[in-house]
Structure formats: structure tokens, C-alpha cells
Amino acid sequence: MERRLTAILASDVVGYSRLIRENEAGTLAIVKSHRERLFEPIVAAHNGRIVKLMGDGLLIDFASAVEAVQCAVNMQHYVGIDNKDIPQNSQVRYRIGLNVGDFVMDQDDIHGDGVNVAARIESLSDPDGIYMSAKVIEQVKTKLDLNIEDLGKHQVKIISDPIHVFSLVMDEKARAVVSPIAPLEKAIKKISVHRSRCRCRPDIGGRRVVVATVTHGTITRSRQAICACVRQALHRGNGV
Structure with missing residues (x-):
């Protein structure tokens, strides 16, 4: 086992159970398409590693919080483009949570309270949102010119202390960090x-x-x- 400081991106599909119930084959095909056409090349371009696939969810780790945030912005941007002409009730949309912490790497899995924090932050996120911890903000605030909203502290399940949560605003500043997707x-x-x-x-x-x-x-x-x-x-x- 290896212990290291890393940035974690957690994401899942908004309303996944409903989408599967209403159109299982179509939903699964879209989730797979998003992963292969969008997420895999975006993650690779930002030096990330997909640690775990969980049906509708992803865990991705990065050596850099800056690249984790840039990756998250690109993911949400291109999913939004994909959804542009799809009726809202049929859209596959994502929540994203970001955290930085000391994690234990065990084979092809990752453990630690930091993973739980990232997952809980993701669960607080709005659809199409990118929420992050104060530790992420500390590492990117002088390196990325983005608009961030302070959402205050939140008490969440299985985490003893309240989590200070911030939301990244998907505006013109965020779109400025979007890059073309390469194969x-x-x-x-x-x-x-x-x-x-x-x-x-x-x-x-x-x-x-x-x-x-x-x-x-x-x-x-x-x-x-x-x-x-x-x-x-x-x-x-x-x-x-």
C-alpha cells in the first residue's frame, strides 16, 4: 500500500435510478458514450487516473488540484454540449465533487477519509455543478482565474466535522479553461x-x-x- 497526497474527483449521474427505469438501454449507452468519447480523453489530457467505475459514478485521482479542477470544468462543459438538443427529462447530467487529501493507494483502489469527503461534497452538488472543499480552493485560488461561491459549512453523513464547501461558477471565466478534446x-x-x-x-x-x-x-x-x-x-x- 502507498500513501500519498492527491486530488480526488467524484462524480455521478443525476437521477440515475429514474433514467434507468424509464430507458435502461438508452441511459447505459449514453453513460458509456460520455465515458469513452469525453471523460477518458479529458482525464488523460489532464494527467488523471480513473480509479474506480461504479455504475453511474467515477472516482478519478490527480497529482495536481489545478488539473483536477480543469478536468471537472471540461467534463461539465462537454456534457452540456451533448445535452443541448435532448429533452431535459432525458438528459444524462452529472454532479462533481473535488477534494484534496492524504489517501492510501491499494492495488487499483483508493481509501481514506478524503475519498468520503469528495463523495459527500459531490452529493451536495447541484446538477451540472462542481463543488469543492476548502483544501482545493487553497491550491487553485492563485493559479486559476475562476468565480467561486462560498456555500458555508455543511454537516454530512459519516464525516464528524462540518465540511466547508465552495461552488465553481460555470461562466465565461470557466469556459476560458476549456480545451478541445483530442482522441x-x-x-x-x-x-x-x-x-x-x-x-x-x-x-x-x-x-x-x-x-x-x-x-x-x-x-x-x-x-x-x-x-x-x-x-x-x-x-x-x-x-x-
């Missing part, structure tokens, strides 16, 4: 990896993960294989 291969194309330090290996669960050290060398011949491994790792929640 997954292009999102990792900028990675330069020395041939001898890059390999795919099975983890304990029998899945394949990419193990690489970024250097000044390059591999071009193996890029498609690397991309395939990265997609598999992102999809299944393995480490990259």
Missing part, C-alpha cells in the same frame, strides 16, 4: 518514453497496465500499443 492517442502522444523503461505487465487481478518512466527518449513504433494499454487502464481503473 485518446493524441492526448498521450506528447509523452516521451524510453524504450527500456516502458512495458505492459499483468497486475494481481490479471489485467494489463502501462509501466513507464518519462524521459527524453521516444518510442514511435509502440505508440498504438501504449495507447491501447492506457485506454484499458483508464477504463478498468488501473494505474498508469
Whole structure:
């Protein structure tokens, strides 16, 4: 097990049970489409890692709170575009919660109170919203020019102390950090990896993960294989 300070993004679908009840096949297809067309390349472009898929929910970790916030803005922006011409009752919309904390990384899972805090913040979020803890605000306030609303402290389940919650306003300032979505291969194309330090290996669960050290060398011949491994790792929640 490894302990480290990281930023966590938690998201889930608004009204998922109702959507499944009314149109199971259609809802599942849209959730899968959002994940593959939007979330996977956006997460890869912001150096994130999908730790866990939970039906309608995602847990994503980042080394940088700034990239976590940028990723969240891009996710909500592009889902909003997708929903533009869909009747509101049929739209697949998301809540997002962000937190920074000391987490325990165990194989392809993540543990710690910080995960629970991120999940509880997400549950407070409005549809299409991005809510975050005071720890996230501390790390991004001088690095990103965004409008933030202070929502005060909230007492939530299984967390002993009240959580100070902030909401990111999806206005022109937020849209200024939106970047075009590149296909997954292009999102990792900028990675330069020395041939001898890059390999795919099975983890304990029998899945394949990419193990690489970024250097000044390059591999071009193996890029498609690397991309395939990265997609598999992102999809299944393995480490990259």
C-alpha cells in the first residue's frame, strides 16, 4: 500500500435510478458514450487516473488540484454540449465533487477519509455543478482565474466535522479553461518514453497496465500499443 497526497474527483449521474427505469438501454449507452468519447480523453489530457467505475459514478485521482479542477470544468462543459438538443427529462447530467487529501493507494483502489469527503461534497452538488472543499480552493485560488461561491459549512453523513464547501461558477471565466478534446492517442502522444523503461505487465487481478518512466527518449513504433494499454487502464481503473 502507498500513501500519498492527491486530488480526488467524484462524480455521478443525476437521477440515475429514474433514467434507468424509464430507458435502461438508452441511459447505459449514453453513460458509456460520455465515458469513452469525453471523460477518458479529458482525464488523460489532464494527467488523471480513473480509479474506480461504479455504475453511474467515477472516482478519478490527480497529482495536481489545478488539473483536477480543469478536468471537472471540461467534463461539465462537454456534457452540456451533448445535452443541448435532448429533452431535459432525458438528459444524462452529472454532479462533481473535488477534494484534496492524504489517501492510501491499494492495488487499483483508493481509501481514506478524503475519498468520503469528495463523495459527500459531490452529493451536495447541484446538477451540472462542481463543488469543492476548502483544501482545493487553497491550491487553485492563485493559479486559476475562476468565480467561486462560498456555500458555508455543511454537516454530512459519516464525516464528524462540518465540511466547508465552495461552488465553481460555470461562466465565461470557466469556459476560458476549456480545451478541445483530442482522441485518446493524441492526448498521450506528447509523452516521451524510453524504450527500456516502458512495458505492459499483468497486475494481481490479471489485467494489463502501462509501466513507464518519462524521459527524453521516444518510442514511435509502440505508440498504438501504449495507447491501447492506457485506454484499458483508464477504463478498468488501473494505474498508469
